[in-house]
Amino acid sequence: MELNERKTKILEAIIRNYLESGDPVGSRTLSKYLDIKLSPATIRNEMSDLEEMGYIIQPHTSSGRIPSDKGYRFYVDSMMADREKEVSDMHEMVVEKAGELSELLKQVAKLLADNTNYAALISSPQIHRNKLKFLQLSRVDEGNILAVIVVEGNIIKNKMISVNGEMDDDTLLKLNLLLNTHLNGLSLEEINLGLITLIKERAGIHSDVIAEVIDAVADAVRADEDLEIYTSGANNIFKYPELADNQKASEIISTFEEKNQFGHLISESLEKEREGGDSEKKGIQVYIGNESPIESMKDCSVVTATYELGDNMKGMMSIIGPKRMDYEKVAHALKTLQEQLDTLYKK
Amino acid sequence: MELNERKTKILEAIIRNYLESGDPVGSRTLSKYLDIKLSPATIRNEMSDLEEMGYIIQPHTSSGRIPSDKGYRFYVDSMMADREKEVSDMHEMVVEKAGELSELLKQVAKLLADNTNYAALISSPQIHRNKLKFLQLSRVDEGNILAVIVVEGNIIKNKMISVNGEMDDDTLLKLNLLLNTHLNGLSLEEINLGLITLIKERAGIHSDVIAEVIDAVADAVRADEDLEIYTSGANNIFKYPELADNQKASEIISTFEEKNQFGHLISESLEKEREGGDSEKKGIQVYIGNESPIESMKDCSVVTATYELGDNMKGMMSIIGPKRMDYEKVAHALKTLQEQLDTLYKK
């Protein structure tokens, strides 16, 4: 069967109506709501077809229809195609440049949640970095020296190392020199076991300090460890009856508490963006129900967007709500923040 | 009216019964449950008295009684008095020393929540620190220098400062010297405006760099900013019907999401501990219903405990559940972790 123009119109009307009301929509309602003039009976026939084609579902024999995941998918795809719709009821979202990056991200999450009335999350930007840029040991007090490590992307890592007393300024200077001559500018792959053994040898009795420093360097270069996730508005899900029963709410809340469950989503989203190439959509992805990589989101829709912060620092933000979320509004909100973040650090 | 022995026994029986079942308890049930032999009628008379005295409440005319906040308070107080009860059904809680403090705290929160089936939170330890211990500027690349600041308690703060090109190694050395001679070992109060102006004067054209450094120092010394709060098991509240309706759950979840609302609780708890002195209770505090400083916890009980991590680093942990929580178990869990944390960093 073919999805002709009339069927398309009816399907869209069903979805739009359901997005607003949250109730199954029937033929009589549609007959009034549609711009083309058709009797309820005709519409019923069309609806029957649409159901057979899998776009809509009848919760029980004598109720109206609601969109299936396939139906939402159709709607979202066609909606995304024609850009720039009017979006109502959004406050001006203005990101204020915060001192700390974490403050900024918290702010963004809150803006997204407050403006859309859905739950929101944002990941810290993942920095492409695997070159050591700066390394320095300094004495802090008698027993402790501090290793400061800076890697590409100006990520700073500190490590306090305790030494058993006897290390004079001269030795410290030598160790600094040793480390810098051998390690500076190297990538993680280039710091291999041979090199490490060499440095340790040269360090003589202080090889244990070197070992700790090298550990810290490895830590600083490894990316995944400091993926931070900020969330906001998880309690918004209580506004949507279809998500607010104990069972579902508990699962969703639990995911928002153990934020690491979003890890998959973030990497998948960044990956798709990288390969996707469809620059029109600006890395906006929609996961409807079971399409989502997160099990507990099977009754939700998840809309993600990537953002860029300065040089090659990419992160991901996302809005999570019921399947009948206002996709236009959400996409618009994400795009707005995308742009703001984009420009924010580009002066 | 006096709370004689028999009344006490009945009151305790009511509360214990209610803690288990969550249902209002009536005279017939009590008559079976009590060890002293009394007819339901007698018990009814006593219950009537207890109600008049404010220890129990009748949700409606023909229902059993449930404890009032005053009743819980009585129970908790007398429970806390006789120590060392058998606590059933607790797994061995073992804290594994983690590399990062934040990992440790997350682990503790999870342990508490998983073992008690209530929600749990823990604050990062608040360090007494207001002396500057170490300060150093280093060049990271052409345009950027990095300020590393260490304050008492080995809290490290980094600040990247961009300079417009012309600063040679010599100047950097001078600035380092200037800052160290003037600031080292000083407390926040001693770094006053006069001193700041003096240093800026001496720094000449680089006074703007100095300004940024001093800002960063102020940040590092100010404690409140990096109060971190880790939570776990917020979704456990769904296990208790009296908290699981949308309205209440939403409020509680929202508090757990905006963790900063716990700030009051933490400072109040640490304060009470400091002045309290009652070393027997080891800083365990119980807030029942409205006693809690947090509005949204009015239908919950909040049990807090302070912990000490090494030298003078005090933090607070807390368990939040329904008023009919298993106080014994909770207190025991908190005490167990208190001890473990205590010894963990004391070697």
Added chain:
DNA sequence: GTTAGCACTCATTTAATTTGAGTGCTAATA
């Protein structure tokens, strides 16, 4: 191809009834 008409379905709402745990009071009992 479209629509009016009709019998049928079924979740939801409303009302009526039943059940049962619990109470307070009074009078008898120990």
Added chain:
DNA sequence: TATTAGCACTCAAATTAAATGAGTGCTAAC
């Protein structure tokens, strides 16, 4: 005087029954 048995009464909660109404599929007429 303290305790208890007995009884009428209350009321939330569960159960049942009936009514409502939005919606459907099918058929025959337009």
